[in-house]
Amino acid sequence: MAENQTKTYADRAPEIPFKLKSFSKEGEKRFAHLINTVADYSETGKSVLETAANEGYQLQMMLMGGNYGFVCPETKTIYLNSAASDGHLIETLVHECRHIQQHKNGIPSEHGEFVLRDAVKLSRAKEADAETMGASAAYEIMINGGGREVWDALTEKAPKITEGMLNAAEREGAPLNHKMMQAAFDGWYQNREIMQIYEDSYLVTQCLGGSCDSRNNPRDYFKREMSSKEMVSAFCLDASGKCYQSGRLNVLDEPERLQVQQKVLDMAERVNGNRRQSGLNADVSYHSLYAWGTAPKNGGKGADKAVLTAAAKLKGSSR
Known part of the structure; x- marks a missing residue:
């Protein structure tokens, strides 16, 4: 799961206006790379990411064990595993943003009310x-x-x-x-x-x-x-x-x-x-x-x- 720590990223602003919580310039550039790969090449993924950004969600990296990422509606944050590869994180970002889109469409995150x-x-x-x-x-x-x-x-x-x-x-x-x-x-x-x-x-x-x-x-x-x-x-x-x-x-x-x-x-x-x-x-x-x-x-x-x-x-x- 380890990402190549020597990888460098272009200094480019993200095409989709997520709030980014990063502690370094390289971290911001990595976020932009993940977002822009989707925005540049996938209309399907772009539409999902735009919903999450418009709902006010932010992105944050953190170290995780055995997980690529998750979304926390309470803090309106999508957490991504900083140790994972960009390939895994891009797919995970779209996956988690889709959950936000599901909830926006009226699907609850809790299931106890259902039979x-x-x-x-x-x-x-x-x-x-x-x-x-x-x-x-x-x-x-x-x-x-x-x-x-x-x-x-x-x-x-x-x-x-x-x-x-x-x-x-x-x-x-x-x-x-x-x-x-x-x-x-x-x-x-x-x-x-x-x-x-x-x-x-x-x-x-x-x-x-x-x-x-x-x-x-x-x-x-x-x-x-x-x-x-x-x-x-x-x-x-x-x-x-x-x-x-x-x-x-x-x-x-x-x-x-x-x-x-x-x-x-x-x-x-x-x-x-x-x-x-x-x-x-x-x-x-x-x-x-x-x-x-x-x-x-x-x-x-x-x-x-x-x-x-x-x-x-x-x-x-x-x-």
């Missing part, structure tokens, strides 16, 4: 979409003359994403299209390790773990539903604002995308048992989830049938 089934769909789709935008920027930078550094960094990190995008391209060097963006989105779901990391963060810690206060009293959680169509229509958008999931708006309902660790299902059962004892409506939406390795693999019509079957089971139940 667990929809928290699974939303938390994963947000990450897959953010990675899709990072991958789209990496691809455009590569084909528009900005070099392969960002693309190669992404390939190192997530080979299924870049492989899928290239397979979906109409030809070598073809312009970015919705099929390629869908392939990038799908590629994120092929990394079970990263999915489980987010499961532990979003579902185990934030949703289920946060559903009770320090005295084990249930909070007002699990009360909002949101369909796959509503989710992808809200934030799976290209640079022109068109939904790149058009034609498959129910994509998040596919059973293979609704697989979780068994411990999530077990914890959901315990949490909702406590809710029943407290006189609260139980969230039974987790009955629509599958333990890893048990979901139907036929997709398509089979996936639609599975969703309808689950809906029928839940009809009339308290939630």
